[in-house]
Amino acid sequence: MNPQPKPEKKIKIKACDFRKKYGKRLKTKNAKPKLSDKIKELDKWFSRAVRLMWVDDDGLVKCASCSKKDHAKNMDCGHFFNRDSKALRWSFNNCRPQCPVRDFGCNSKMDRPEVQNAFRQTLISQGVNIEAMEIKRRNTVKYTVFELDLLIKECQGIVRYQLKNKNIEKWW
Numbered sequence: 001m002n003p004q005p006k007p008e009k010k011i012k013i014k015a016c017d018f019r020k021k022y023g024k025r026l027k028t029k030n031a032k033p034k035l036s037d038k039i040k041e042l043d044k045w046f047s048r049a050v051r052l053m054w055v056d057d058d059g060l061v062k063c064a065s066c067s068k069k070d071h072a073k074n075m076d077c078g079h080f081f082n083r084d085s086k087a088l089r090w091s092f093n094n095c096r097p098q099c100p101v102r103d104f105g106c107n108s109k110m111d112r113p114e115v116q117n118a119f120r121q122t123l124i125s126q127g128v129n130i131e132a133m134e135i136k137r138r139n140t141v142k143y144t145v146f147e148l149d150l151l152i153k154e155c156q157g158i159v160r161y162q163l164k165n166k167n168i169e170k171w172w
Contacts, residue, residue: 038148042090045155047077048172050095052162059168064096064122065106065115073171076100076107080119080130085137090151093128 013021051072054061060069064078078098081088088094096119099105109115123130143151163170 033145035143035145035148038145038152039143042148042152042155045152045159046090046095049155049158049162050077050092051075051097052159052166052168053092054097055162055166055168057166059166061097063099063106065098065109065118068099068105070099071171072097072168074100076105078107078110078119080116080123081133081137082110086141086143087139088133088137090155091133091136093123094133096122 051061055072056062056069059071061072061075062069063075075097076099077095079089080094080096083089098107098119101108106115106119110119120130162168
């Protein structure tokens with residue numbers, strides 16, 4: 001009579017060795033996209049769309065606060081009401097190109113009244129209703145991954161259209 005084969009011993013692997021071999025976590029086949037990843041992607045595409053929407057014929061963008069002109073890749077997407085307000089975070093009425101934070105430009109000085117007033121005057125001169133935005137920013141909004149995907153696709157479409165129409169090359 002043949003003895004039954006002995007079951008193989010399961011090899012235990014240390015957590016640090018597992019992370020070295022497979023990374024922090026295994027990606028499953030049907031893994032759901034994380035909301036935070038979608039928000040980051042939407043922020044990226046929305047910023048590009050805002051800057052490209054305001055490009056002039058020379059390929060330059062004017063800062064909404066100080067009127068300094070520079071290439072769109074060197075500007076930031078400035079928010080009149082800050083990004084904490086989810087209802088206005090991705091609103092084209094709330095955003096305009098601004099001098100970048102990395103240069104200590106206007107986008108980093110939005111707490112200063114003169115910078116904020118200049119931004120406000122730019123928005124008003126372009127026909128934006130500040131009072132309506134003030135009311136809207138108090139709304140509580142919670143986005144789903146599906147809604148964020150739709151917004152991403154919308155921003156990508158705007159970026160494609162602006163690049164084609166204004167003959168601008170991608171900088172990213």
